Amino acid sequence: MRLWSDLLSDEHASVRTLDAGAFVHLERQIPDRRLQPRLRLAARLDRSGEGPVVSHEISVGVSPVSVVSVDLAHRSAWASPSPADQFFRDGVGVEPNPDLRGERVPDELEVAVAAPLRLGSSHLELTASAYRSDIRDHIVWAPDFRFVWSPRNVDVRRRGWSVGGVLALERGLRVAAEFSDVSIRYVGPDGRPGSQVAYRPRRSATVSLAWSPGPWSLNVTSIHTGARFPVPAPVNELPGFWTTSAAVTATFDVRGWRLEPLLRIRRLMDERAPFISSVPEAGRTLRLEVRIGPEP
Amino acid sequence: MKPSLSSQNQKRTQTMRSDLHFPPPLVASMLCALVALVGCGDSSPAGPEAPSGEPTAVVVNSVELTLTVFPLDDPDDRRTIALGPEGTPVGGAVRGAMAAIPMGVVPALAIVDLLAGEVVRTVALPEGSGATGALFVNDSIVLVGNPGLDQVSPVNAVRGTVGEAIPAGGYPQGLVQASGRIFVLNAELVDFSPDGPGTLTVLDAETLAPVGQVVLSGQNTADAVVGPGGSLMVLTSGRWGEGDGGLSVVDPDALVELDSHSGFGDLPGSLAVLSSRRLFASSWSFGLIEWDPTEENFVRGPDDAHEPGGIPSSAGVALDPEGGLWSLIPECQGPGRVLRLNSELQVLAEIPVGVCPSAILFTQL
Numbered sequence: 001m002r003l004w005s006d007l008l009s010d011e012h013a014s015v016r017t018l019d020a021g022a023f024v025h026l027e028r029q030i031p032d033r034r035l036q037p038r039l040r041l042a043a044r045l046d047r048s049g050e051g052p053v054v055s056h057e058i059s060v061g062v063s064p065v066s067v068v069s070v071d072l073a074h075r076s077a078w079a080s081p082s083p084a085d086q087f088f089r090d091g092v093g094v095e096p097n098p099d100l101r102g103e104r105v106p107d108e109l110e111v112a113v114a115a116p117l118r119l120g121s122s123h124l125e126l127t128a129s130a131y132r133s134d135i136r137d138h139i140v141w142a143p144d145f146r147f148v149w150s151p152r153n154v155d156v157r158r159r160g161w162s163v164g165g166v167l168a169l170e171r172g173l174r175v176a177a178e179f180s181d182v183s184i185r186y187v188g189p190d191g192r193p194g195s196q197v198a199y200r201p202r203r204s205a206t207v208s209l210a211w212s213p214g215p216w217s218l219n220v221t222s223i224h225t226g227a228r229f230p231v232p233a234p235v236n237e238l239p240g241f242w243t244t245s246a247a248v249t250a251t252f253d254v255r256g257w258r259l260e261p262l263l264r265i266r267r268l269m270d271e272r273a274p275f276i277s278s279v280p281e282a283g284r285t286l287r288l289e290v291r292i293g294p295e296p
Numbered sequence: 297m298k299p300s301l302s303s304q305n306q307k308r309t310q311t312m313r314s315d316l317h318f319p320p321p322l323v324a325s326m327l328c329a330l331v332a333l334v335g336c337g338d339s340s341p342a343g344p345e346a347p348s349g350e351p352t353a354v355v356v357n358s359v360e361l362t363l364t365v366f367p368l369d370d371p372d373d374r375r376t377i378a379l380g381p382e383g384t385p386v387g388g389a390v391r392g393a394m395a396a397i398p399m400g401v402v403p404a405l406a407i408v409d410l411l412a413g414e415v416v417r418t419v420a421l422p423e424g425s426g427a428t429g430a431l432f433v434n435d436s437i438v439l440v441g442n443p444g445l446d447q448v449s450p451v452n453a454v455r456g457t458v459g460e461a462i463p464a465g466g467y468p469q470g471l472v473q474a475s476g477r478i479f480v481l482n483a484e485l486v487d488f489s490p491d492g493p494g495t496l497t498v499l500d501a502e503t504l505a506p507v508g509q510v511v512l513s514g515q516n517t518a519d520a521v522v523g524p525g526g527s528l529m530v531l532t533s534g535r536w537g538e539g540d541g542g543l544s545v546v547d548p549d550a551l552v553e554l555d556s557h558s559g560f561g562d563l564p565g566s567l568a569v570l571s572s573r574r575l576f577a578s579s580w581s582f583g584l585i586e587w588d589p590t591e592e593n594f595v596r597g598p599d600d601a602h603e604p605g606g607i608p609s610s611a612g613v614a615l616d617p618e619g620g621l622w623s624l625i626p627e628c629q630g631p632g633r634v635l636r637l638n639s640e641l642q643v644l645a646e647i648p649v650g651v652c653p654s655a656i657l658f659t660q661l
Binding site: 143144145147186189194230231232233235236237238278 | 359361376378379380382611626628651652654
C-alpha cells in the first residue's frame, strides 16, 4: 500500500518552524508604608516565522489605603498559531490554514483595583478592571464562500471591563461572582471598528459556590454566555443562556495509598442551548475519575 | 389563485430572477391557471398591464445569512433582513413582495416579506434534502431544488406546506422557466464532484409533470437564461480547477442540445444576456467574460475578461428590469459590495451589502 499526501511533500508543506522564547521578570516592592508601591518588569523574546518578537510588561501599583490596591499595567504580547490550526484540523466543512500568522497585542493598557475586606470572621475581596487590548492578526474561525470553516487572521479592536467578588466564609464555604463586558470588533479596511466578532459574546457572567468540609469538596458553578452573532455582522443574534456545572471531589488515604475520586456533571440542569448555532449540545453529561497514587 | 401575499400590495406584480431575460410572467386574477401566463383573465385589448411598483434589488448575502434590499433608484435606502442563524443560502426567488430563499445545507425554505422586512415563516423540507434553487410558479407555489435527494419540492409559501416531491436528476441546484416549461438544472455531483454530464429535467409548467430530460455536453450545470431566438443558454461550471466551463444551447421545445461551446474557464457560475450579441458569464477566477451568441465566439475570454471595478473576480452577474448590468464583488471576510455597470462595463454605482453576496434578484415593491 502506498500512501501519499501533498501536505507531507516539501513543495507543499511549510518549511520547518521553530518557536522559542526567553523570558525575564523583575518585581520590586518599594519601601513606603504610606503607598506601598510595587514595580514589575517583564520582557520576553520569541522567535517566530515573522522574525524575532519582543513582548514586555511594565506595571506599577500602589495601595493608597490599606484595603485598596490599584495597579496600572502596560503590556505587549505575542502568541504563535497552533500546529492544529495550521495543519491538522479536519472534519466536514473544516480546513486548516498553513499560512496563519501569530497573534500580536502591540499595546495593552490595563487598570485594576482590588479591595480585600474583612467582615467579622469572613473575607471579601472585590475586584474591578478595565483594559484596552487591540489584537493584530487575531485568529478567528470563519467560513469562506464555499462555507468551509478555517482559521484566519483578522485585526480586532478590544475593550473590556469586569467586576467581581469572592466571599470566603467559615467552614470552608466560598462564594464568587464575576461579570464582564468585552467589546471585540473587527477592524475594517478604513480602520474603523465594525461589528462584534462572530461567536464572541459581549457580556458574560460567572457565579460559583465552593464548599470544602473535611476531605470532601463541592463546587457548583453557573456561567452565563451572552448574546452573540453567528456571522461577522450584527444580525441573526443568538440569545444568551445559563449553564450550571457541579463537581464533587474527595481525598482518602488508605494503607499508604491516596484515592481521589472526582465526579463532574456538566450542564447539570440538562441545558441544551448550543453555543454554536448548528452544533447541538448533548445536555447533562457525567464524568467520573478516580486518581490513585502513593500517599505523599 | 390567491393574490400576492402581502396585504399591503394588492397591485399586479411581476417576478424576476436575476438571470431571467424573457418577458416576465404577470399575475392577473384568482381564476388564472397554475402557471402565471401573460393575459390570463385580462380583458384589456392593449395586452397585459405593465408591472407597477418600485424596481427593487434583493441581494442574498450567503455568509451573513441576510438579504439586502434597496430600490434601484435610491440604493442608499438599504434594508437588511436577517434569515436566521444557520444555513448556506446562495440564491432564491422573488415574487412581488415575497422572497423564497432556500437555506442550503439546512433543509428549509425561508419565506420573507420584503415590505415588512422579516422572515414570516420557515418551511421545513424533507430531512437530508438540502435546499438550493427556487422558482415561483405562481403567487404561492415555489419549486425548491433538493440536491440531497435528487428531487424538487413544491412548497406553498403562503400556507407553509410541502407537496409531494417531483423526481429530478442528480443534485438539482437551480430552476428556470422557458417556453411553458420548467427546467431543473441538475449538476450531477457526487461528493461535490461531477459524476457525468450535466442534465436538465423538464417539467410541464402547468401540471409540474415530467416531460423529458436533456443531457448536456458539459459538466456541473450551474445556470440558464433564455437567449436570442428563445433558445435556452445553459452554463456548465465544469470541474474545480480544470477550467472546463462551457455553454450549451438547448431547444426548449424539442428538448435537445443544439450546440455546445467550451472555453468558459474555471467554474463560471452565472449568466446574463444583455442583447442578442452580448452574453456575460461570471467567475470568481476571472471576472466577467463576454460571449457573442450570434457569432459564437468570445469577445472577451477568460484570459482577458472584464474586471468590473478593477477586480478580476465576480461572484455573480445579473440584468435588472431596466437593462442594467450588475456584478457582485466576492468579499467574504467583511461587508460586500455590488456594482452597477453600464453597457461598457464601467461602474455607475457601488452599493454596500452584507458579507459574501452570492445572488441579486429583482422585483417591484
